[in-house]
Amino acid sequence: MSTVSPTERRLETALPDEELLRLYRQMVLIRRFEERAEEQYTRDRIGGYLHLNIGEEATVVGTTTAMTADDYVFASYRDHGVALSLGTPVQAVMAELFGKETGVAHGRGGSMHLLDVQRHFLGGWGIVGAYIPIAVGAAFALDYERRPGAVMCLLGDGATATGAFHEALNLAGLWHLPCLFVVTNNGYGMGTSVERSSAEPELFKRAAAYKMPGERVDGQDVLAVREATARLLRLARDERQPSVLECITYRYRGHSPIDPGRGYRTPEEIESWRRRDPVDLFGQRLRERHLLSDDEAEQVAEDVEREVQAAIDFALQSPDPNPEALYQHIYGRQAAEQFSRMAPGAPFGERSIGAAPLTQEATPPDAPEQRAGG
Amino acid sequence: MSTVSPTERRLETALPDEELLRLYRQMVLIRRFEERAEEQYTRDRIGGYLHLNIGEEATVVGTTTAMTADDYVFASYRDHGVALSLGTPVQAVMAELFGKETGVAHGRGGSMHLLDVQRHFLGGWGIVGAYIPIAVGAAFALDYERRPGAVMCLLGDGATATGAFHEALNLAGLWHLPCLFVVTNNGYGMGTSVERSSAEPELFKRAAAYKMPGERVDGQDVLAVREATARLLRLARDERQPSVLECITYRYRGHSPIDPGRGYRTPEEIESWRRRDPVDLFGQRLRERHLLSDDEAEQVAEDVEREVQAAIDFALQSPDPNPEALYQHIYGRQAAEQFSRMAPGAPFGERSIGAAPLTQEATPPDAPEQRAGG
């Protein structure tokens, strides 16, 4: 467990005050956004699954704010905080949850599949563990094109049991690719505790199987998380050495709205974590260091409240995707011509609204950078 | 690297002379069987793939002869030696390679899919790594039925890169199942060296990721392999502690007949391993200890020669499976009735020889032991 205090001192001298305040603000924004999203879900304005970052704000903000402009990040379906922390317009995130054309994925992906190519957020993904090799592939591309950045792959404790995790880390270690695997250990995969899912519950130790450094950090301490992340991203960029960082944190809510979040954990356990609430903890520390007054804290809360409410209003007023566009974004440029000879004898049940031609993707094939925001 | 000499001393006092001679005989049998199989392949009496154990005799015999009557073993497609070492009739093994009804799998499986349920050999398998979870499942069944044995799963160095390896070892470690994972590290997966396929080339170290003991042993030393295997199988049986044993050995031949076995390794490398040939090494040691005279060695060679030749003759004279029986062994008891309403409108190309009804598997559904030879 990397001790926190020295880190802290180093950081608070290292980080300018406004940066410290920005971290705090992002944490408050995520907390409030998630609370309102939860409420919107119960009002049936959001469908499908909804996985909240409440309780994990320090881990989310500590990791994502340590990225340089060259770095990329991948996340699981529990991805709202990542987009918000990176500065994706709150309204575009909320609009995606509402399934609107103005959403970050134009209403096609919803809560689990946020992304922001411009800010190097390459997606929230729905299959546990399966996107880890994809993140390693992004690191491969950066390395191949001699680009300066590294890739940070956020994954859950439960994901470490997947074969994809093993194959991906072996490839990253073998080919010395610039990536950092951040295991957000919130104690459970749905209702299954780490102890019931992993033969080695100290997950960071698995790094050794790939000759990688692995370490564990207090995921409730945003500065500790940020320091470790920055250091290990540098290691990836400068020394082509991938590594594993395990952040110990907790989710207050259930896995998703269908899960009350009890049954597999005691009220006492939840309470004990609330006593180390990451947002309060950091606010407290800023106050102690006279970087945040009660009025300022009040101000932050108000600003965030207003911003989230505006996002909800924006999402509500935004247009739904047009059903005529069902066949858009399925294939790229060449498909319309290629599929033009397939109609005869087709079942037509699904053609009822299929009159729209295949989309001609705007992006030119020879501008991958532009396309993927590299 | 577990030092050999103490082991050795312990063993040579522990093992009766006839047992030592039996090990030697099995190693010679495997060597000779494989040489003749190779020759039969070139004479086109064997088809498909053919993976030989030549060079790996000490690992094969050392591991399999350490099993008790309660233990089970799984192997990859490189499986001839396992059956032979366990005492499966040589003629039934050769007949399977020849694709005859008298083969261990009635000509359905060929070289890659040998098995001997009575002797607890639960198969040679063709998909790299994929049978490791299946072996763990067998260990689960033993544990579930409170049976005394453990399961030994033989796998190659290349197989440790598969996701199946990771998921299987995690499950075995998590549920404290009685199994031993033996990594037969012959330096290469086809043409890819361990260094080019594994981020951690010291494969036994991967055991730690599952909180398991892992050790490495000289795979050319049959007694060292046998001692380690016996000890770790006991650990699995008595303490429900799975573990990993890495045996360092070498295959002289190419991966399979299509691979000359050069290109990715130097003649010097092959030569250096031949100087530590496992069969010679052990024969030499027996001679030094006056357990084996030149005449006796001569006798063993002759017996083996005769036995293998008899197996070839048997295989040649054995009947081919009857094409009318193509639909046998596809489904069990209940299928004939279940599929009886599927004929109308069927394409009939494949029906040309499909007149045979589905096999009624002989084994009663309520005799799993009998069925799987438990």
Add this chain to the structure above:
Amino acid sequence: MPQITYRQALQQALREEMARDERVIVMGEEIGEVTLTPSKVTEGLFQEFGAKRVLDTPISEEGFVGLGIGAATLGLRPVLEIMTINFVLVAMDQVINHAAKIRTMFGGELQVPMVIRMNVAQGSQLTAQHSQAFEAWFANTPGLKVVSPTTPYDAKGLMKSAIRDDDPVVFLEGGQYYSERGEVPEADFTVPIGLASVVREGADLTIVSHGYAVRRALRVAERLHGEGIDAEVIDLRSLRPLDVETVVASVRKTHRALCVEQGWPTYGVTAELAARIQRACFADLDAPVERVGGAEVPMPYARPLENAALVNDDKIYGAARQLLVESGMLARGVGAAPADAQPAGGNGRVPAGAAAGAVAG
């Protein structure tokens, strides 16, 4: 007879078979100590049979499906739950290249008596990675059996048959109707694998489908009934073996066949149905076999897009009307076929755009 839900029917079958046979175990993610899996079918089993026989696994589908196979080869009868069909993709090698192959490649010396339960729920905005129906792939695989009960009665009866079967059985459950009720006898009974059921009799048209689409087919049949058209509805119940006899007998009677599936129709289940019917009923058909399926797109999240992509009653109704028109039973234009259900035209040609849209979907 008591009325119980589809979920309860499956629970009963599992409970009864576990009580009857020590070798039956249940395994999967979130199915034991707590049941967070959407199906909640295993609720209570952990409390009743304990941790030894009801096992929560890590997120390792490839691993625990393989583990189930190995346990089955030594005589256990595992019933595995794959939380939703989408996740079986990471265990595909275990199902296709192992469970289905073992009996044959070992010459009958080993067998895999195992049930793999999968929830095939589509819709409710679960999006592209969580809203698929590719059961045709399992039905295409020799060595496997594939069943798809849609009523509580069939759910219980087929589950018992599957557990007692000596081969691997892919057991498809429909998320949309876990809570629907139906009559289920308390007595021990089984429903044979490989037998379809005629869930509604009719003389004018045969609608063949499986899974949730059967529910829709029945509603559409009611609607057609109001217009004086009697549709026969067949619930396949098994996809492999496929009960072609029942389907063919019906089409010989009605001379018209409409095949419906939730999934992507091109290379889907309805393709095999149409191929079989046209061959066995060539002389009996008054019109080509028609098919309705989901839009051929990865499922989008937004509700209006998803609604447009999913099979719905109107699409089935429109296809049925179209079929009746093509076969001369209805005059063109007569009756109220919804605008969105216009046919592709006699020669099946439509503007390239529409074609691409339709099929390239």
Add this chain to the structure above:
Amino acid sequence: MPQITYRQALQQALREEMARDERVIVMGEEIGEVTLTPSKVTEGLFQEFGAKRVLDTPISEEGFVGLGIGAATLGLRPVLEIMTINFVLVAMDQVINHAAKIRTMFGGELQVPMVIRMNVAQGSQLTAQHSQAFEAWFANTPGLKVVSPTTPYDAKGLMKSAIRDDDPVVFLEGGQYYSERGEVPEADFTVPIGLASVVREGADLTIVSHGYAVRRALRVAERLHGEGIDAEVIDLRSLRPLDVETVVASVRKTHRALCVEQGWPTYGVTAELAARIQRACFADLDAPVERVGGAEVPMPYARPLENAALVNDDKIYGAARQLLVESGMLARGVGAAPADAQPAGGNGRVPAGAAAGAVAG
């Protein structure tokens, strides 16, 4: 025009595209420093383009397919080799739930320009786990494109189209003909995805197939020619998109259709073909669409069993004769249909045993 092998044609395409576009890389098992992969298509590329662009991977199909996808989302154009189609089963989730879904689920913000090459060789006693052909599953999946060239010319032309395509393309190669020769221009050319080719013209019967079965179909057409029957043979070349127009135009001309595939026909490629043809050519058909496929069994090892399981010329020939008889072009009994090719009988019924054997296979 120079005569080169199918393997050389693929090599040329890869070499030319790698020279043309820095973003093209090649990845797979045993394809680089040494080429032990049966296809040997990548031979020489490592020496020419180096370790940076030609990568040998560990045995991690799920891992390196995912890696290819990630690299493609950032603009590279990976060409992956899966040693044989059988091994893609461990990477199925990456292909189906990721490569095919990414463009849609991210609203068009990401795309996956990637080629996945697979050798679909069957036979030569490779046994159950190494002798499958389930390409229909990929063709059933929206978001993917699936091509299957059978000539050196098409191999080179389609490989170039696939590499330049902005979507994931499953590229099926046939192990049986890597060494067969054909004319291939040295000039840069492409063969469009989604276009079938009529490889033999005829007026009496249309044989539709893909992959190695096309070779057999051509031989059978020759044999039929000797008996005064002119068969038209169509090589689909693409399975998704499927060029139904070319197939339908041919059947409208010949009034008879025989669909042939290497794989398991039930729920296979020929099912979709028969379904499409019967719908588009209902009035044109003189007999039901006939299908021929592999025996529905996991492939057995013994040669006589394997020969009985594989599609062969006699089975196709027998089916063709049967079709001509059913459609009244040949009198029953006339001509020498081999004994093993007797039809199922007018109503498609055969003794239960045979039925089970045939389809349960």
